Amino acid sequence: xxxxxxxxxxxARRALMDGLGLPYRTEAPGVDEHVAAGLxxxxxxxxxxxxxxxAVQERHPDAWVLGADQLVEVGHEVLGxxxxxxxxxxxxxxxxxxxxxxxxAVCLLGPGGHHSETVEDTRLTFFAVPPEELERYLDTGEWxxxxxxxxxxxxxxxxxxxxxxxxxxVQGLPMLSVVRLLRQAGFDLFxxx
Ligand SMILES: Nc1nc2c(ncn2[C@@H]2O[C@H](COP(=O)(O)OP(=O)(O)OP(=O)(O)O)[C@@H](O)[C@H]2O)c(=O)[nH]1
Numbered sequence: 001x002x003x004x005x006x007x008x009x010x011x012a013r014r015a016l017m018d019g020l021g022l023p024y025r026t027e028a029p030g031v032d033e034h035v036a037a038g039l040x041x042x043x044x045x046x047x048x049x050x051x052x053x054x055a056v057q058e059r060h061p062d063a064w065v066l067g068a069d070q071l072v073e074v075g076h077e078v079l080g081x082x083x084x085x086x087x088x089x090x091x092x093x094x095x096x097x098x099x100x101x102x103x104x105a106v107c108l109l110g111p112g113g114h115h116s117e118t119v120e121d122t123r124l125t126f127f128a129v130p131p132e133e134l135e136r137y138l139d140t141g142e143w144x145x146x147x148x149x150x151x152x153x154x155x156x157x158x159x160x161x162x163x164x165x166x167x168x169x170v171q172g173l174p175m176l177s178v179v180r181l182l183r184q185a186g187f188d189l190f191x192x193x
Contacts, residue, residue: 001187002111007056007067010145012172017066020175022182022189029055029067041078041103042119045069049105050117057109064110064185068173072148074100081147088143089134095148096159097128102148104169108181116181120174122165124152129159 004024006017014026029052035044046069053067072079074094082088102124107117129137142156143149150156152163152170168175182189 001191002062002064003060004064004066004187005056005060007052007065008172010068010172012146012151013068016168016171016173016175016178020179020189022187022191023193024066027056027059029053031055033069041071041073041101042105042121044078045071045103045105046107046117046119049107053107053109062111064108064114064187066106066108066178066181068104068106070102070104070147070172072100072102074098079148081145082143082149085138085143088149089138091149092134092137092143092159095150096126096134099123099125099162100148102165102170104172104174106173106178106181108185110185114185116184118174118177118181120166120169120177122163122167122169122174124160124164124170125162126159127161 006024006026007029009028017024031051033048035047048069049067053065057065079091082091102122103119105119109115140155142151142154166174166176
């Protein structure tokens with residue numbers, strides 16, 4: 001198989017791919033992540049995952065390229081990555097005591113016009129915790145770089161009352177789906193190095 005590129009700057013996505021053990025490298029997609037207003041969260045993440053993968057594939061047309069994007073949906077609001085602590089506080093105040101959905105899209109592009117994609121949802125319910133506990137969680141800094149301002153594999157799991165779906169999907173890549181897309185594309189996941 002020609003090389004596999006993860007079109008991502010996300011350390012969490014890199015950690016998940018490292019766990020799979022396939023040879024790959026990362027490259028920043030370098031795309032504008034704005035999408036038209038009025039798109040559903042699922043439409044937006046799908047569009048952005050394809051946009052990221054295509055941007056890298058244009059630079060490396062013979063490679064396999066995996067792109068991903070994630071948004072948090074709570075009620076009718078869609079949340080991305082917070083810009084600062086105050087934005088992270090506002091996001092978490094919206095999530096505490098509620099159920100929200102993480103939508104993560106992945107897109108696999110390959111030689112010969114291969115294009116496969118999927119969107120996975122994970123539902124999470126958070127405990128309602130007092131403001132002082134929220135401030136202590138913000139002090140961990142886990143909000144930085146995370147859609148929804150928490151890390152499900154870190155101290156954020158102390159906020160978690162219920163999780164329905166693929167936990168890795170919350171971290172940034174739905175690994176059950178990533179494995180399925182790679183196998184369907186013909187990858188040997190235990191190839192000799
Ligand atoms: N470690 C961790 N990261 C999370 C969690 N929830 C969301 N994230 C990260 O939040 C980010 C979602 O924003 P995106 O716009 O999809 O991705 P990004 O960080 O800009 O990275 P790119 O792939 O380069 O676009 C990703 O990096 C996810 O890995 C979590 O529970 N744990």
